[in-house]
Amino acid sequence: MHLPVGKIAQLAVAATLTLWMQAGHAIREERTFEVSVNIPTPDFYILPSDPAFLEREQKMGWDINRKILMPLRTSFDVRNANGGITARLGHDPVLSSGSELINLDVRFNNQLLTLNDTQVVTESEAKAGLRVPLKIEAIEPQDGFVGGEYFGSVQIIFDAQLGSG
Secondary structure (H helix, E strand, O other): OOOOHHHHHHHHHHHHHHHHHHHHHHOOOOOOOOOOOOOOOOOEEEEEOOHHHHHOOOOOOEEOOOOEEOOEEEEEEEEEOOOOEEEEEOOOOEEEOOOOEEEEEEEEOOEEOOOOOEEEEOHHHHHHOEEEEEEEEEOOOOOOOOOOOOEEOOOEEEEEOOOOO
16 A cells, blocks of 8 residues: 555654654653641741641650650740630640550640640730740650650640730
């Protein structure tokens, strides 16, 4: 079967365009990523000084020489234009390996947090705004730390208090 010269020329042009279009797409790259922002109100906020702190898993380091877990430490910027700030834990803070538990001591602005409300920033401090420390420390079990992979979470609930005026 013989094709006319015109038809061969059309097929050649079509093939060339196809290859050119494919080559053009071969160098194309796409990236998709999430973008978000938390813009606090000027009247009440509790924000980590390191914005990535809440976005990533926090790892407690193991001190092999002293055989202890190193505490987690960070700072938060806080403000309540209308009064003090209280905080409480949403649940008991523990690390678990399945069969073993490690209790955690959680302190915000040097105040030990429990499941009950605790004033962590006074009215005068909160109105001015300030930076306060958060410290999470492992409580060594009676029989010492047992090897394994441990996971857990800490939930802190903050409440803005209404001041005296």
